[in-house]
Amino acid sequence: MKNLFDLTGKVALMTGASKGMGKSMAHALAAHGAQVVISSRKQDQLDAAAQEINDAVGATRVHAVAANAGRPEDQQALVDKTHALLGPVDILVGNAGVNIFYGPISEIPDGAYEKTMQVNVQANLWLARLVAPDMIARGGGSMMFTSSIGAFHPSETLGVYGMSKLALIGLVRNLAQEYGPRGIRANAICPGLVRTDFAKALWDNPEAEARANSQIPLRRLGEPDDFGGAAVFLGSDASSYVTGQALTICGGSNMWA
Numbered sequence: 001m002k003n004l005f006d007l008t009g010k011v012a013l014m015t016g017a018s019k020g021m022g023k024s025m026a027h028a029l030a031a032h033g034a035q036v037v038i039s040s041r042k043q044d045q046l047d048a049a050a051q052e053i054n055d056a057v058g059a060t061r062v063h064a065v066a067a068n069a070g071r072p073e074d075q076q077a078l079v080d081k082t083h084a085l086l087g088p089v090d091i092l093v094g095n096a097g098v099n100i101f102y103g104p105i106s107e108i109p110d111g112a113y114e115k116t117m118q119v120n121v122q123a124n125l126w127l128a129r130l131v132a133p134d135m136i137a138r139g140g141g142s143m144m145f146t147s148s149i150g151a152f153h154p155s156e157t158l159g160v161y162g163m164s165k166l167a168l169i170g171l172v173r174n175l176a177q178e179y180g181p182r183g184i185r186a187n188a189i190c191p192g193l194v195r196t197d198f199a200k201a202l203w204d205n206p207e208a209e210a211r212a213n214s215q216i217p218l219r220r221l222g223e224p225d226d227f228g229g230a231a232v233f234l235g236s237d238a239s240s241y242v243t244g245q246a247l248t249i250c251g252g253s254n255m256w257a
């Protein structure tokens with residue numbers, strides 16, 4: 001039987017991949033044979049991440065292209081450069097996300113609301129539209145987008161962030177519906193609290209550790225490397241009949257009900 005997780009010959013395009021979960025996902029995709037373009041806003045961090053992964057896998061499989069996910073012209077250039085470097089895209093990982101306001105939704109400034117929705121939701125629609133023709137021409141592909149367990153609960157401090165991540169799941173379901181007949185799958189990954197720079201204010205305190213150690217079934221916070229397996233699963237034939245889903249990866253802190 002063939003290796004269901006083999007990604008040899010596949011081209012992956014990722015946003016938000018210079019550090020944190022994105023970098024771990026890029027490493028896992030490359031380790032399973034994919035050629036990967038990683039993107040984020042800062043070229044120097046991207047170059048360092050690409051070098052680190054290439055050294056680890058012992059081959060030049062990861063390429064660094066700076067792009068701001070919130071700018072359509074950057075996204076077009078990112079896809080053009082990916083085509084020039086590696087050819088058509090088989091796997092899309094929309095992982096870039098922002099959380100720029102902490103407080104009640106009644107107080108969020110319009111600009112912060114718009115930016116959150118644009119980067120976390122609309123930017124992923126732009127990207128999906130840009131790579132879908134590649135996937136259609138090849139008879140299929142896989143798209144995955146990083147949502148959050150914040151999508152499933154209201155919050156008095158991260159409300160608009162949670163709304164944006166719920167809207168992203170809505171986008172995923174619609175992409176799955178619209179592109180499914182062309183062989184394209186679309187899924188969301190919903191992390192719990194993960195020890196990255198992005199969420200440092202939420203986990204870097206004794207109370208958060210104590211809560212994790214007493215309430216999360218697996219008794220720990222998430223680590224970036226907990227996400228490589230999901231990226232390989234969703235990007236590969238191992239998930240050939242999985243689409244339109246929100247895969248929750250949270251140590252059991254959020255169970256289906």
Ligand SMILES: NC(=O)c1ccc[n+]([C@@H]2O[C@H](COP(=O)([O-])OP(=O)(O)OC[C@H]3O[C@@H](n4cnc5c(N)ncnc54)[C@H](OP(=O)(O)O)[C@@H]3O)[C@@H](O)[C@H]2O)c1
Nearest residue numbers: 016017018020021040041042069097148193194196198199
């Ligand atoms: N950590 C958690 O607890 C948690 C929980 C649930 C969901 N998430 C989601 O997980 C995703 C990844 O976050 P992380 O925790 O791994 O964060 P991280 O370690 O801080 O990494 C974030 C990545 O996104 C890039 N980025 C940020 N804004 C961008 C933009 N406008 N355009 C392109 N790249 C951008 C960053 O690089 P540059 O700064 O160079 O652009 C970096 O590569 C996000 O969508 C986040 O909402 C995180």
